[in-house]
Amino acid sequence: xxxxxxxxxxxxxxxxxxxxxxxxxxKVDALISASQRSSLGMCKRCGNLRLIACLRCRGAGSVRKxxxxxxxxxxxxxxxxxxxxxxxxTPCTNCQARGRMDCPDCSKLx
Ligand SMILES: [Zn+2]
Ligand SMILES: [Zn+2]
Numbered sequence: 001x002x003x004x005x006x007x008x009x010x011x012x013x014x015x016x017x018x019x020x021x022x023x024x025x026x027k028v029d030a031l032i033s034a035s036q037r038s039s040l041g042m043c044k045r046c047g048n049l050r051l052i053a054c055l056r057c058r059g060a061g062s063v064r065k066x067x068x069x070x071x072x073x074x075x076x077x078x079x080x081x082x083x084x085x086x087x088x089x090t091p092c093t094n095c096q097a098r099g100r101m102d103c104p105d106c107s108k109l110x
Contacts, residue, residue: 013089046103059101062089 032046042048053059065088090099 033096043103043106045105048106050103050106051100052098052103054092054101056094057092059099061092061095061097063092064088065090 043050046052054061057063092099095101
């Protein structure tokens with residue numbers, strides 16, 4: 001331990017702090033932006049865009065058919081040595097293939 005100087009210890013402490021800050025940053029950022037938006041009177045969910053990315057197709061506007069069980073089915077097909085044909089995609093019915101939905105928070109106010 002005698003080789004470790006006080007400045008090295010301090011450096012270690014700062015390094016640990018930075019490490020923690022890096023991990024916490026996205027959460028803190030989300031927290032701040034949400035509270036900033038609400039303090040500005042903006043919608044927390046969409047930031048007054050009145051649109052949010054569709055949760056079902058994740059903004060793509062289309063979803064793969066049989067999406068509910070695709071991973072299990074893919075595994076079975078692979079274990080049978082058969083490659084599945086390119087997954088068909090179908091227009092997302094949740095957002096009418098727009099990939100965006102009206103913000104539920106904002107549409108409540110309308
Ligand atoms: Zn969609
Ligand atoms: Zn909104």
